[in-house]
Amino acid sequence: MSMEAAQPLIDYFQKIVPLTENEQQWVSECFKPRLYRKRQFVLQEGDVCKYFNFVVRGCLRMYKVDDKGNYNTLQFAIENQFITDAESFYNQENSALEIEVLENAEILQISHSDLLKLYDFSPKFERIFRIISQQNAMFLQKHLSQVLGMPSGERYLYFEQEYPQLVGRLSQVQIAGFLGITSECFSRIKLHIKNS
Amino acid sequence: MSMEAAQPLIDYFQKIVPLTENEQQWVSECFKPRLYRKRQFVLQEGDVCKYFNFVVRGCLRMYKVDDKGNYNTLQFAIENQFITDAESFYNQENSALEIEVLENAEILQISHSDLLKLYDFSPKFERIFRIISQQNAMFLQKHLSQVLGMPSGERYLYFEQEYPQLVGRLSQVQIAGFLGITSECFSRIKLHIKNS
DNA sequence: TTTTTGTCTTGATTTATGTCATTGCACAGC
DNA sequence: GCTGTGCAATGACATAAATCAAGACAAAAA
Numbered sequence: 210m211s212m213e214a215a216q217p218l219i220d221y222f223q224k225i226v227p228l229t230e231n232e233q234q235w236v237s238e239c240f241k242p243r244l245y246r247k248r249q250f251v252l253q254e255g256d257v258c259k260y261f262n263f264v265v266r267g268c269l270r271m272y273k274v275d276d277k278g279n280y281n282t283l284q285f286a287i288e289n290q291f292i293t294d295a296e297s298f299y300n301q302e303n304s305a306l307e308i309e310v311l312e313n314a315e316i317l318q319i320s321h322s323d324l325l326k327l328y329d330f331s332p333k334f335e336r337i338f339r340i341i342s343q344q345n346a347m348f349l350q351k352h353l354s355q356v357l358g359m360p361s362g363e364r365y366l367y368f369e370q371e372y373p374q375l376v377g378r379l380s381q382v383q384i385a386g387f388l389g390i391t392s393e394c395f396s397r398i399k400l401h402i403k404n405s
Numbered sequence: 406m407s408m409e410a411a412q413p414l415i416d417y418f419q420k421i422v423p424l425t426e427n428e429q430q431w432v433s434e435c436f437k438p439r440l441y442r443k444r445q446f447v448l449q450e451g452d453v454c455k456y457f458n459f460v461v462r463g464c465l466r467m468y469k470v471d472d473k474g475n476y477n478t479l480q481f482a483i484e485n486q487f488i489t490d491a492e493s494f495y496n497q498e499n500s501a502l503e504i505e506v507l508e509n510a511e512i513l514q515i516s517h518s519d520l521l522k523l524y525d526f527s528p529k530f531e532r533i534f535r536i537i538s539q540q541n542a543m544f545l546q547k548h549l550s551q552v553l554g555m556p557s558g559e560r561y562l563y564f565e566q567e568y569p570q571l572v573g574r575l576s577q578v579q580i581a582g583f584l585g586i587t588s589e590c591f592s593r594i595k596l597h598i599k600n601s
Numbered sequence: 602t603t604t605t606t607g608t609c610t611t612g613a614t615t616t617a618t619g620t621c622a623t624t625g626c627a628c629a630g631c
Numbered sequence: 632g633c634t635g636t637g638c639a640a641t642g643a644c645a646t647a648a649a650t651c652a653a654g655a656c657a658a659a660a661a
Contacts, residue, residue, distance in 0.1 A: 332528030
């Protein structure tokens with residue numbers, strides 16, 4: 210694959226720390242582009258999460274299926290976002306989650322061992338992935354604080370406000386799974402809020 | 406304060422990456438020990454989270470108070486654990502959360518600017534805090550996947566299994582706040598599970 | 602000792618949400 | 632044109648959980 214496949218990711222990194230030609234070269238070599246179609250899986254339950262994923266284009270979701278078959282969604286990812294089961298990837302152990310493609314997607318993937326090589330090649334990558342991990346933790350912390358104990362009406366408003374670019378792109382069922390409510394409940398809340 | 410105040414933290418770091426004498430010295434100087442009494446606050450809503458906190462001894466919780474006055478708890482922290490409002494600390498903006506001391510505690514605190522100095526002093530600290538951030542993200546991801554859409558019975562079992570060392574140390578109200586349920590519900594669930 | 606305080610339990614009731622079933626609609630494929 | 636498919640809306644009903652209230656109990660304070 211040509212060098213420019215990794216360009217969106219290199220641009221992303223450069224906003225954090227400028228990279229030398231050589232470092233950019235390493236990024237291009239370590240991150241492999243891959244195309245996925247809608248409904249395919251980047252990660253399936255029981256498998257090890259082999260790659261740290263960067264979305265160049267498309268849309269994905271990561272969720273846990275519970276006993277009743279509900280899709281409890283932890284995260285969506287669109288252009289210029291990362292999506293990875295942190296626990297499975299860093300510990301290289303079997304995952305309890307799935308990552309599914311919602312819209313045909315182009316992904317840049319780095320393996321665990323290649324990421325370790327990248328860290329050793331330049332401390333800049335340590336910094337970049339420290340910051341990415343921090344941002345990931347911030348996102349999870351914010352989301353947790355919103356869904357924990359909040360009534361469904363507030364969760365709906367929070368989603369609309371926090372992720373306006375996702376509202377038109379996802380189905381109600383998908384958003385509901387992210388907020389920990391059913392799609393029927395979601396539908397009723399929408400009606401209730403418009404009327405108030 | 407004497408040099409050995411930071412020793413538990415240095416030991417913690419050494420398990421990730423061995424440190425030179427000089428690096429240990431920097432840790433001792435950047436992290437300031439502070440004593441807190443039960444019911445005091447390390448962070449109050451509306452303030453900026455000035456410090457990244459490491460618990461040497463004691464017990465703390467971080468929570469968001471909602472409209473109804475519930476304590477929606479994101480995290481507990483005991484010996485050898487970190488507790489910080491990531492969003493407020495990294496962005497140095499006002500916090501929506503509080504960090505409260507549940508048992509008299511000894512904390513090691515580093516300011517945001519001192520942490521940046523530490524990063525610039527040695528890339529080892531980039532690595533250490535990358536790994537700490539990863540662990541934090543893993544914890545949050547796991548907790549989110551458990552409380553999102555899971556019935557209260559399963560949340561209870563999950564807590565007992567995942568945090569046995571906390572069960573005897575926290576009150577039911579405190580655990581319930583972490584699981585996103587009321588203490589009455591928690592009490593009934595306990596009864597129900599023993600009988601089955 | 603008695604009082605106070607906090608925690609847990611238990612019951613009665615209300616409320617929010619889930620569940621199940623049905624309908625309508627838009628869209629893709631034949 | 633149909634026909635299937637997926638998604639959203641809505642109604643009827645069931646159920647889980649919150650709420651409100653009371654009482655038991657233990658530990659700490661007076």
